[in-house]
Amino acid sequence: xxxxxxxxxxxxxxxxxxxxxxxxxxxxxxxxxxxxxxxCRKEPKLLMSVYSSGNEDGRFxxxxxxxxxxxxxxxxxxxxxxxxxxxxxxxxxGSQGNLIFGKGTKLSVKP
Amino acid sequence: xxAVSQTPKYLVTQMGNDKSIKCEQNLGHDTMYWYKQDSKxxxxxxxxxxxxxxxxxxxVPNRFSPKSPDKAHLNLHxxxxxxxxxxxxxxxxSFGKEKPQHFGDGTRLSIL
Numbered sequence: 638x639x640x641x642x643x644x645x646x647x648x649x650x651x652x653x654x655x656x657x658x659x660x661x662x663x664x665x666x667x668x669x670x671x672x673x674x675x676x677c678r679k680e681p682k683l684l685m686s687v688y689s690s691g692n693e694d695g696r697f698x699x700x701x702x703x704x705x706x707x708x709x710x711x712x713x714x715x716x717x718x719x720x721x722x723x724x725x726x727x728x729x730x731g732s733q734g735n736l737i738f739g740k741g742t743k744l745s746v747k748p
Numbered sequence: 749x750x751a752v753s754q755t756p757k758y759l760v761t762q763m764g765n766d767k768s769i770k771c772e773q774n775l776g777h778d779t780m781y782w783y784k785q786d787s788k789x790x791x792x793x794x795x796x797x798x799x800x801x802x803x804x805x806x807x808v809p810n811r812f813s814p815k816s817p818d819k820a821h822l823n824l825h826x827x828x829x830x831x832x833x834x835x836x837x838x839x840x841x842s843f844g845k846e847k848p849q850h851f852g853d854g855t856r857l858s859i860l
Contacts, residue, residue: 668846669847671848679853679854680838680851680853681791682851683850722789724791735781735796735804735845736793736846737793738790740788740789740790741789
């Protein structure tokens with residue numbers, strides 16, 4: 638099983654739609670979770686951290702289910718500018734503790 | 749006032765050459781990283797330094813040698829470049845090993 642798995646998409650949705658991305662991780666000891674977005678030919682940028690109780694930032698809601706080792710990102714009222722690749726990121730516990738990036742889910746929002 | 753800056757942005761060179769990529773961050777972070785993103789867009793960590801000390805060295809050919817002169821800089825030197833080295837290389841930094849990372853805008857390396 639890969640350390641971080643995401644549906645690669647692409648997800649093609651109309652403006653205004655609600656879209657959800659899922660991510661699973663293999664290391665049950667992981668403690669830090671993030672969603673990043675990466676625009677075409679740009680660097681990854683932090684979208685939001687994911688907290689155990691779930692958290693919201695405007696139109697974006699992140700959820701964490703530790704029992705199922707599952708993370709989700711919900712985007713409401715999609716905008717054209719939301720088109721990007723969304724990367725699920727989980728820390729690797731242990732002596733190194735570095736972050737592991739999923740391969741990303743591509744979102745395309747159409748007019 | 750760029751937070752993480754890397755140079756050059758584009759690097760086109762021939763197989764067998766040696767090249768360096770520089771990275772500097774002005775965020776006061778203590779941990780810096782090098783990632784490789786290949787044509788399949790998979791972002792994979794190569795190295796990580798914490799306060800100038802190497803803490804992560806993934807399975808990377810020893811042709812790749814990172815150097816951290818101080819905690820604000822992490823440079824990457826590559827010897828004997830190969831076709832498979834063509835990719836985008838991202839530098840990143842963070843406070844500690846598990847905190848969100850801030851990325852530079854990448855160096856696009858093309859090997860002819």
